[in-house]
Amino acid sequence: MLFLSLATRNLFFTGKGGVGKTTISCAAAIHFADRGEKVLLVCTDPASNLDDVLETQVSSVPAPVPGVENLQALNIDPEEAARQYREKVIGPYRGVLPESALTSMEEQLSGACTTEIAAFDEFARLLGSKDVSGQFDRIVFDTAPTGHTLRLLQLPSAWDGFIENNTSGTSCLGPLSGLDAQHQVYKNAIHFLQDGETSTLVLVCRPDEASLSEAARTSAELAELGINNQQIAINGIFYAEPGDDSTARSLSAQHKNALAACPDALRKLPRSELPLLSFAPLGIDKLRQVFADTPAPVTSTPGPANPIALPPDFIELCKNIAAG
Numbered sequence: 001m002l003f004l005s006l007a008t009r010n011l012f013f014t015g016k017g018g019v020g021k022t023t024i025s026c027a028a029a030i031h032f033a034d035r036g037e038k039v040l041l042v043c044t045d046p047a048s049n050l051d052d053v054l055e056t057q058v059s060s061v062p063a064p065v066p067g068v069e070n071l072q073a074l075n076i077d078p079e080e081a082a083r084q085y086r087e088k089v090i091g092p093y094r095g096v097l098p099e100s101a102l103t104s105m106e107e108q109l110s111g112a113c114t115t116e117i118a119a120f121d122e123f124a125r126l127l128g129s130k131d132v133s134g135q136f137d138r139i140v141f142d143t144a145p146t147g148h149t150l151r152l153l154q155l156p157s158a159w160d161g162f163i164e165n166n167t168s169g170t171s172c173l174g175p176l177s178g179l180d181a182q183h184q185v186y187k188n189a190i191h192f193l194q195d196g197e198t199s200t201l202v203l204v205c206r207p208d209e210a211s212l213s214e215a216a217r218t219s220a221e222l223a224e225l226g227i228n229n230q231q232i233a234i235n236g237i238f239y240a241e242p243g244d245d246s247t248a249r250s251l252s253a254q255h256k257n258a259l260a261a262c263p264d265a266l267r268k269l270p271r272s273e274l275p276l277l278s279f280a281p282l283g284i285d286k287l288r289q290v291f292a293d294t295p296a297p298v299t300s301t302p303g304p305a306n307p308i309a310l311p312p313d314f315i316e317l318c319k320n321i322a323a324g
Contacts, residue, residue, distance in 0.1 A: 001272040001291055003231050004031060007138070008200045010127070010192070013233075014143040015204035016214050020235040021045075022053050023281045024204055024274070025142035027290035033071035034288070037137040041065070041073040044123055044143050046115075050075050055283040067284040072136075076122045078115045085109070085118035124189035196229035203232045203269075207255040216263035231270040234259065238276045 003011065013025040022043070029041040040062060043050040050058050050073065056066055058075040065071045086109045090102060097105075123141075126132055132139070193199050201222060205215040212234075219230055237259070240252035259273075274290070281290050 001233070001274070002270045003200065003202045003233055003272050004028060004291065006200070006231070006270060007032070008196070008198055008229070009137070010139050010141070010199040012141040012143055012193070012199065012201045013204055014201060014218070016211065017047070019204045019206050019211060020274075021204045022049055022142050023287070023290065024202075024233060024235065025140050026050070026053050027281065027287045029071055029073070029140040030068050030284065030287050031291055032138050032140070033068050037070060038135065039071050040126075040132065040136040040139045041071065042126060042139060042141050043073070043075045044119055044141060046078045046119070048075055048142075050142065053282060053287070065284075076119055078119045081118040081122050082109075082115040085114065085121055120186065120189075124185050127189045127192045128185060190225070194226045194229070199229060201227055201230050202272075203230060203266075204235055205232065207234050207237045207258050209258050209261065212258060212262055212266065216265040219265050219269065231272065232266050233272045233274060235274045236276045237273055 007028075011025075011028060013021045013028075015021050022045070025043075026041065029039050033039045041050075043058070054065060054073065058065075058073045060074060060077050060080055062072040062074045065073050086106065089109060090105050093102060093105070126139070193201065203215045203218055205211040215232060219232075222228075222230060237255050238248070238251045240248045244252075277290065279286055279289070281287055
């Protein structure tokens with residue numbers, strides 16, 4: 001897998017929901033940890049299933065993953081991040097401003113916008129934290145679905161105009177008077193992502209036209225943000241075997257045709273192809289098999305060469321039952 005052999009210190013997996021980001025990011029984190037690297041796995045997906053995939057509870061604080069030496073994981077809970085973010089913004093004003101002003105600030109900080117800002121705040125803190133950089137050799141991010149991630153990444157570029165046009169004094173970002181410091185932190189996070197020496201963003205998709213087109217659009221939008229250090233991982237490719245039935249051959253042909261028609265924007269990217277697995281990649285042992293050198297391909301079970309003939313009395317019985 002190129003995203004393993006060409007991996008930078010920070011590895012981000014993104015893509016539309018359901019394409020296998022969490023499975024691949026978990027398997028990658030385990031792969032690096034098994035090589036002796038100290039790895040942090042971070043999930044920023046509001047609809048995370050990290051607990052299910054790792055088969056262990058992951059909290060908002062980095063903690064060791066049972067069964068994998070050198071691997072720690074944390075799950076950024078957007079709602080909890082928003083609560084902490086609100087308190088960080090409002091806390092210094094308690095006992096200073098009247099209750100009505102505090103209530104107004106809480107209302108400003110109660111929307112979905114704040115939840116996204118709070119998640120990005122945690123994201124930026126991790127990227128810029130010297131404590132984190134000192135503890136881990138590699139950080140693997142299981143990011144939110146594409147649209148959510150892009151909205152987060154676009155925040156700093158839209159910030160200046162927002163501040164210029166806002167006259168209320170407060171926003172879902174917090175009191176405007178304190179935004180300059182946060183603005184710089186978030187800009188630094190974007191610069192971090194743009195640095196191809198330290199960060200790689202892997203677009204995960206399925207081998208079908210719609211998913212590949214979505215990945216191509218995402219690639220273009222990321223490029224507009226100056227994030228060109230991209231790779232693509234096409235997950236779940238079905239390879240038919242000799243003797244497979246017509247359904248298997250048809251599915252294999254569909255995947256082959258989709259890959260042949262891959263959008264030009266994706267052809268220039270380093271590309272990894274992952275086969276459709278014959279097992280559910282849940283739990284550490286199964287995740288270790290995801291990148292096996294020769295994973296067992298999924299094939300259909302062919303029917304018998306000579307169909308079994310049913311006895312006449314059985315056929316007659318079926319007719320009688322059907323006739324009531």
